[in-house]
Amino acid sequence: MTQTALRAAAIAGTGSFLPERIVTNDDLAAELATRGIETSDTWITERTGIRQRHLAERGVATSDLATEAARRALADAGVQADELDLIIVATSTPDFVFPSTACLVQAKLGNKGAAAFDVQAVCSGFVYAMSTADAFVRAGRARCALVIGAEVFSRILDWNDRGTCVLFGDGAGAVVLKAADAPGILAAELHADGSQMNILCAAGNVAYGEVTGDPFLRMDGQAVFKQAVNVLEKSARQVCADAGLTLADVDWLVPHQANVRILNMLARKLDVSLDKVVVTLDRHANTSAASVPLALDAARRDGRIKSGHVVLMQGVGGGFTWGSVLARMS
Known part of the structure; x- marks a missing residue:
């Protein structure tokens, strides 16, 4: 496409x-009791806020979930x-080493020619x-983008x-971004600190036909909690300042759904009412x-989220990575 500068990107679906x-x-x-591991609904709920989760059957791949979310986002946006x-596609559990999960989703959607790649944060x-x-979009290199987390x-x-x-x-969840005259994405900021990699990692690998290292997710929960609250607070304040807004201008906070204690602490530090924090952690x-x-x-x-609302989306995770996107909904 012609690389003509476009003014803004807006969420279309x-x-x-x-x-x-x-x-x-x-x-x-x-199920865990059959392995000799003790836990309970009370133990999990009190420590995390989680009451249930959806688990894919064996053989269901990340690209399968991503494609279904993408189809729904495209339909919502009225985009083919x-x-x-x-x-x-943002994922830490790609179908393969390569090709990218984004390319697999592209094929399943029937698109040919769009740039397609994965992001790992x-x-x-x-x-x-x-x-x-x-x-x-702002650089004029795309007019209609599909962004998926799966x-x-x-x-x-x-x-x-058990931990x-x-x-x-x-x-999986997906968003369609389209070029627009009015700004939809108001500001964004990203950070990482690789020196903190060990507090949350899955350090296994496949080399020479064998699994090397530890293939499972490992986490230092206390360290993650401390880092998450601190960096998300700073990021929230900075992205609002970058957009020329204050936290009082934010209608909804949509943070990464890691632990209800993190969400509650973050809301207190930002002086944001819990009524303005979107929580799906209990279900997902x-x-x-x-x-x-x-x-x-x-x-x-x-x-809850309507056209015109200002939404603050935040992520924090292994790497150690964190960041925020501030958007006005179309």
């Missing part, structure tokens, strides 16, 4: 998809797949991908580790890069 299988805390406790000129992945797509985290969980296996779920658990677009779509579809 959203969509999401969750695996059919729902596993409640009681279900999970019963062949109109897309950019597809970005773990639970910050969707925010990173949104910021990237926004930059493409994960099958159940593939990389150690089901003998992590109760926290995560599978799912932590779906990593999918958590923000899943929450955004849920709040749009139940009528």
